[in-house]
Amino acid sequence: MQFALPPRRSPHPLPGAHSTRLPLYRRKQLKTIAVFAVAILTLLYILSHFFSSSSTSITAPAGTAGVVIVTLLDRQSLSESYINKIVANREDYAKRHGYTNFFASASDYEEAVGDAPQSWALIPAVRHAMATHPKSKYFFHLSPHALIMNPSISLKSHLLDRSRLESLMLKDYPIVPPDSIIKTFALKEKDIDLIITQDSDDLNPSSFVLKNGDFARFFLDLWFDPLYRSYKFAKAETHGLDHIMQWHPTVLARTALVPQRVLNAYSKDSSGASPDGSYKDGDLVIRFPACDEGKSGDCDELDPYYAMWWKKVKGT
Template identity: 85%
Template sequence: MQFALPPRRSPNSLPGAHSSRLPLYRRKQLKTVAIFAVAILTLLYLVSHLFFSSSTSIGAPAGTAGVVIVTLLDRQSLSQSYIDKIIANREDYAKRHGYTNFFASVSDYEEAISDDPRSWALIPAVRHAMAAHPKSKYFFHLSPHALIMNPTTSLKSHLLDRTRLESVMLKDVPIVPPDSIIKTFALEEKDVDFILTQDSEDLSPSSFILKNGDFARFFLDLWFDPLFRNYNFAKAEIHGLDHIMQWHPTVLARTALVPQRMLNAYSKDSSGASLDGSYKDGDFVIRFPACDEGKAQDCDELDPYYTMWWKKAKGS
């Protein structure tokens, strides 16, 4: 009987002699490919990250307004004729400079503010404007008891330009006048996200500019926190802001104070203006604080200034 014999092997060949070289070579190839792949993926990540950062650093793409003017109207306490004047003032200014208006009603936020003073509604109103205009760069909140008196002046030339802002911001001054131990920082324009004024007693959020971005959303959420709203501050959101600025350096480090007349001049009949904070002809904005406290549906103090503005608007 014959049995099949296994094929003979060459005396010089050892099991796996050829196959051992091939996997080693392939491993080197794969290692090289993996290194290149990781390098390419890292590069793509960095490029995409930089692009994403620049796109969310708040430019104003074509077709979007660089500035949104936010006006919160309490239609339950203001007459329609008064509201019409405020709207006309804002619309004229926005049309001149390519800005967008966002008119909100306090009643839209009654559920959010619950039993809190109605003035707290300015915060969700600004948040609402940001959600409605996510690509706009700046949000300019302006009290309904204020008029833009210099219609030809753009916010950029007046305040937002880098050189301009850095030259007028108040440095090393008490946050809450007259003698708060917490003082403003010396900032560069690129580090500023929040611009506002103060009067003789407090910060004055009736008129402020907020730059769109992560800080803005964080700041508005912090300011509207129930902890502050339930604290029963005498001046509600104003004293809440005073507190935040003095106890939260993260916010203060992004905030620029400017002289009152640049953004929030008080009428001569209103008390509480800071030194040189009362309106003078040519100022950008005039505000009527007494109207916030009045019960009447019309603010008679506004009428002569509205006539002055109307003549300027028609003549320019």
Template identity: 70%
Template sequence: MQFALPPRRSPHTLPLSRSSRMSSYRRKQLKSAAVLAFAILSLIYLVRYLYPSASPSVAAPVGTSGVVIVTLLDRQRFSESYLKKIVANREDYAKRHGYTNFFASVSDYGDAVGDAPMSWAVAPATRHAMATYPSAAYFFHLATNALIMNPTKSLESHILEKGRLEDLMMKDVPIVPPDSIIKTFAHQKENDVDLILTQDSEDLNPGSLILKNGEFARFFLDVWFDPLYRNYNFAKAETHGLDHIMQWHPTVIARTALVPQRILGSYSSDSPGASLDGTYKDGDFVIQFRGCVDTQGRDCAHELEPYYKLWEKKRQSD
């Protein structure tokens, strides 16, 4: 009688078992490494999201200007001869410093503005410029009632250079003068800034502002142009809308720097509401003829003429 012999244990059984255990250990190691890598990437994303100033600045590729000057031309309220002088002023300045001009007509945004005053068109026009030049680093909005008087000053040397804005920033001052209880942040740094404004004796001044390209810029313009504000019938339209946003939205204040009025938008002697030291003096960067188109007895072209001639002399002598 024959009995089946028990199966012989393969001499390779033990090594295979060890290999299996080693493979399991390696899989655990790889899984742990993957979890750690995911956690690190998630942390980096969170930091970049919560602190956008830590991300690199928007760089303009070759052939694209780093600064775009946004000018709205209102042909219903200003004469063609006046507007030609404004265009010449902007073109000369852009050529000197390698900037790009974005000219638009107020009427182009009639459908977007709706029944609100057309001065609200500054928001969609700036957004339009951003869509047209998505790689530009900054957008400099300058109202039609303003003239660049010191063309040798670039925005970089005048305001944007590292350390320069830090020196100019007005900290712990009322957002809306003279006695708003909401103030600019006392410990704000220039790296936190995406919007640069000035103010007169009564309000913020959107007629001359600098906006850094990026997510905040799009957010700010969307908030400012919200139908709720446009339909609220503010006495000074987009200016009072801006005053309101700055006082009630810490997210916006945290990214905004106020600079002295004469740095960004001096007023002519005929313009009401200049700050204590906000009236134009020779050598100032910009002069604004505030209210020249709305105030009875004033004429924008007449007020512009002596300053335009002075600018021409400066341009020819440089």
């Protein structure tokens, strides 16, 4: 008996017939193109999400301070009486305006800073404050060698209000004095995440305001990069910041530079102030740069101004 064999496929297609399958190499090409397209679209989505979210305001819910004042204290070198003065100054201001204080200890960040100068600790201190108060909108870093001298004015009315900030910012201005070819942008308040001043030599991070958000975390991580900390900058984190502002337009494009006296006036006995950067009565802050290099644990230059501040507090 013979069994019928199944019909065999002819190796030659019938006239008029066309294969519906793409050649193997063509399918591989299309697959590669599809993978690259998905990767590019994903990258564009991430970048658009980053820049849109960085400018999105964080609104502090009821019962949460909109401003956190960050003060880094070296409790191993500063005297207890001096620390008490700084704490009293910050607590009075915070209580008046519903702000929150974050007092950080420099010793808590020794491991993170490593072999770099300990002045770098201000960066993880601000990052720590943001992690502790994630719903707060602004973080105001202020040197322990500075006093808030005008307790009656809020940070909002003095600096953060839209029209006020846009009128104060220095536009098309050398980012590093006196004649850096890199200059500030003309920005709108909604696009600003970092507010800072400069003295006669550099940008000065002893007093700055940082808006909470993705950009703030990116900026602090970039600034604290081990490469910058290991580089022998003469002024450590200050020169690291100068470098970032001049070489990273992504950061500069979200930074407002304001006159020194707005946020960081130097005492009249301090050198290095910018033109019109020395303290005048009515300024929000006075800072004592020479005390950064002091070895006594106190800052004698602060005492007469502390007495003036205390008199204002008692009178209000």
